Amino acid sequence: MFTKLVDEDLIEHVTFETHRFRVQSNRTRVKPVTLEEMREFLGMVLYMSVVSMPFRHLYWFRLLLQSHFAHCIPRNRFDEVISLFHACNDDTEKKKEEDGYDKLYKDRPLLSRLNYNFQGAAEMEDCLAVDEIIQFKGRHSLKVYINENPRKWGYNVWTLAGRSGYVYKIEPYRQFSL
Numbered sequence: 001m002f003t004k005l006v007d008e009d010l011i012e013h014v015t016f017e018t019h020r021f022r023v024q025s026n027r028t029r030v031k032p033v034t035l036e037e038m039r040e041f042l043g044m045v046l047y048m049s050v051v052s053m054p055f056r057h058l059y060w061f062r063l064l065l066q067s068h069f070a071h072c073i074p075r076n077r078f079d080e081v082i083s084l085f086h087a088c089n090d091d092t093e094k095k096k097e098e099d100g101y102d103k104l105y106k107d108r109p110l111l112s113r114l115n116y117n118f119q120g121a122a123e124m125e126d127c128l129a130v131d132e133i134i135q136f137k138g139r140h141s142l143k144v145y146i147n148e149n150p151r152k153w154g155y156n157v158w159t160l161a162g163r164s165g166y167v168y169k170i171e172p173y174r175q176f177s178l
Helices: 009-024 035-050 056-060 068-070 075-084 108-121
Strands: 127-133 143-145 154-162 166-171
Touching: 009 035, 009 108, 009 127, 035 056, 035 068, 056 075, 056 154, 068 108, 108 166
Parallel strands: none
Antiparallel strands: 127 154, 143 154, 154 166
């Protein structure tokens, strides 16, 4: 299923943009990220979203039986890749005062590709649900407060999901100011 959602085009795109950012930020001493490393990195990030630990470095701690992480990418290399990870070209970003400015500019290429892959990976179900809030306690201009929700603060994300829990489309809610 992972290869249906995270296909080669997505991996190549993210690897290319990560390499571009590495050069733009003058971090040429850091070894370039390969396609295989990016594939493993994205798989590890997905795994981390399902199996949570209080601290990221604990995934490499042998006593916690997560040692398969050390065989994929060493912890220091993972930290390098996560610090360089990019899905878009920063040179084409629009300023806040320009028309067409998008707060989700950096995430948009990744979301678009994932939405495309979500729809092609599984058959649409009969019963669908819309709307979700992703809990978030930090600071961000897209964070919203919803009184009726048990998780009061977070990102409001329009999610089209089936009864099985499979997500067909994700569209983060953006507040528009006049």
